[in-house]
Amino acid sequence: MSIICAKIVLVLCILLVYLAFQWLGYNIKNDSSHINIAKVKPRGHIRQNGDYWVWNNYIIADDVFIGNESITLATHASYEDLVYLPELLTTWGGPISISIFVCGTDFEKTIDSLRYIYTCLTMRFYMKRYLTIHLIFHDQHVPEIMKSMKMHELANYKHCKLDPAFQNTSWTQSYWRRRKLNYPRNLLRNVARINIFTYYVLSIDIHMLPTPDFPKKFLKFIRNHDTWRFADIPEPYTSVFCLPVFPIHLWDFVPKDKLQLRKLQVTRLSRRQKRWLDAPNPYDEVFIYEISKETDFCVVYVSINELEPLYDEQDENGSILEEDTNLKCQFLVDLKYNFIVLDGVFLIEHILWRKWTILNSRRRKKRALKSIRRRYIWHRFYTKVISLVPDEFAQLWNTRLRSSWQRRLKDG
Incomplete structure (x- = not known):
C-alpha cells in the first residue's frame, strides 16, 4: 500500500513540476510579446x-x-x-x-x-x-x-x-x-x-520651415495613395516626395498654407513654381502634383531613410539649393529615381541665410567639377544595392505599415 502511495505522490510531483514550467514559459512569452526592442x-x-x-x-x-x-x-x-x-x-x-x-x-x-x-x-x-x-x-x-x-x-x-x-x-x-x-x-x-x-x-x-503638422498630413497621404491600392506611387523604394521651396524675407509673415502663400506675393519664382502656386487646392489636402525623372523642381524631399543614399562626406560644401553643387540629386537621377512633387505642402526658405551660404559659390563649383569620379563610383555602388532589393519588399513594407496603424488604433 505504501509503495502505491509513493508512486502516486511521485506522479503528482512530476505533474506539478511540468505545470510549473508550462506556466513559467507562458509568462515569459506573454511578457516578451509586449516588449518592443526598437x-x-x-x-x-x-x-x-x-x-x-x-x-x-x-x-x-x-x-x-x-x-x-x-x-x-x-x-x-x-x-x-x-x-x-x-x-x-x-x-x-x-x-x-x-x-x-x-x-x-x-x-x-x-x-x-x-x-x-x-x-x-x-x-x-x-x-x-x-x-x-x-x-x-x-x-x-x-x-x-x-x-x-x-x-x-x-x-x-x-x-x-x-x-x-x-x-x-x-x-x-x-x-x-x-x-x-x-x-x-x-x-x-x-x-x-x-x-x-x-x-x-x-x-x-x-533655416527652412515646413508647413504645420507635416508628419500627420504626409502619413495620411501615404495611407490613401499607396501603390498596392491606387498605383499612384511607382516603385516606392526608388521614389522621393518633393516639396516646393519658396523664399521669403526673415521679417515677412510665415504662411501656413497655399492660400496664405499666394497672398504673400513671393517674387523671383520660376515658371514651374508659379504653375504650382496657381494650381487649385480648395481643401488644402496633400496629393500628387506630378511625377518626373528630373530634379529641377525637387531639391528637398521625403525619402525612405534606409534605402536613400547618404551624402558624400568628401564634398564638404555640397548645397541642396544650388544645382551645380547638389551632387546628391544628380546621383538619384543616375539611379533612375522617381521625383514625386506634392501639392498641399511646401517649404519656406529664409533669403538672408541663403545669401550668406552662396558667398563662396565659385569655390563650390570648382569642387563640383572635381566630383565627377565620385559620382561615377556612387552610381556603380548604388545600382548594385538597388538590384539586391527583394521583389517582396514592397508587400512586406506595406504589411508593416498597415500593422503599425492597426496596432495604434487598437491601443487607442
Whole structure:
C-alpha cells in the first residue's frame, strides 16, 4: 500500500513540476510579446569619423518614434543657426534629429543657446519630447570644456537675464569661422539621418520651415495613395516626395498654407513654381502634383531613410539649393529615381541665410567639377544595392505599415 502511495505522490510531483514550467514559459512569452526592442532608448556614444569626432545621441528625446508612427526631420547647425530652432520645433510637431558643429568655444555657446531656448522660450515640452542632439567637432579643435548632459539639466533661469549666444552674432564671432575651418555639412546631415528610427525622413537645412503638422498630413497621404491600392506611387523604394521651396524675407509673415502663400506675393519664382502656386487646392489636402525623372523642381524631399543614399562626406560644401553643387540629386537621377512633387505642402526658405551660404559659390563649383569620379563610383555602388532589393519588399513594407496603424488604433 505504501509503495502505491509513493508512486502516486511521485506522479503528482512530476505533474506539478511540468505545470510549473508550462506556466513559467507562458509568462515569459506573454511578457516578451509586449516588449518592443526598437522602443528601447538609444545610448549616447562617441566615434571617430576621419578628422572629426562624432558624439551620437548627446541628448536624447524622451519619446522614441519608430516605423510609420511619425516622420523624422533631420537637420544640422552651428550655434548661430539655433535662432531658427524654436519655430521649427513648434511647426514640425514630430521627432527632430539635429547635428551641431561645436569646435572649441562653440561648445559652450551651443549649450548656453540650448539652455536659453529650453528655459527662457518655454520650449521644454517640445525639446524633451521630440529633439535629439548630436555633436561634431574637429580632432584638432576639441572643446576645452565637455560634459554629458540630459535634457532636463538644460533648465537654468540665470541665462534669461542675458541675450542668447545666437542673437545679434556677427559672421566672424564663431570659433570655426575665426579659425577658417570647413563646415562639414554632409557629415552633419548623415549623422542626423543615421540616428533615426522612422521609415521616412525629411532632410533639410535649419533655416527652412515646413508647413504645420507635416508628419500627420504626409502619413495620411501615404495611407490613401499607396501603390498596392491606387498605383499612384511607382516603385516606392526608388521614389522621393518633393516639396516646393519658396523664399521669403526673415521679417515677412510665415504662411501656413497655399492660400496664405499666394497672398504673400513671393517674387523671383520660376515658371514651374508659379504653375504650382496657381494650381487649385480648395481643401488644402496633400496629393500628387506630378511625377518626373528630373530634379529641377525637387531639391528637398521625403525619402525612405534606409534605402536613400547618404551624402558624400568628401564634398564638404555640397548645397541642396544650388544645382551645380547638389551632387546628391544628380546621383538619384543616375539611379533612375522617381521625383514625386506634392501639392498641399511646401517649404519656406529664409533669403538672408541663403545669401550668406552662396558667398563662396565659385569655390563650390570648382569642387563640383572635381566630383565627377565620385559620382561615377556612387552610381556603380548604388545600382548594385538597388538590384539586391527583394521583389517582396514592397508587400512586406506595406504589411508593416498597415500593422503599425492597426496596432495604434487598437491601443487607442
